[in-house]
Amino acid sequence: MNSDQLEGKWKQVKGEFKQKYGEITDDDATYAEGKFDEMLGRLQEKTGKTKQELKYEIEQW
Numbered sequence: 001m002n003s004d005q006l007e008g009k010w011k012q013v014k015g016e017f018k019q020k021y022g023e024i025t026d027d028d029a030t031y032a033e034g035k036f037d038e039m040l041g042r043l044q045e046k047t048g049k050t051k052q053e054l055k056y057e058i059e060q061w
Helices: 004-020 026-047 053-059
Strands: none
Touching: 004 026, 004 053, 026 053
């Protein structure tokens, strides 16, 4: 999965959450996205793997 596909998947999930929980705002979704990016950065630092490698592993779970 490339970054465009991952971004598309994220937008789908974000849209589903907004539909289910109408009170979720773009700010909330952006915050969650930022936390995910932060987690990827920490994993990169700890494992020495690339962002793409980590995203692939996460996708496989």
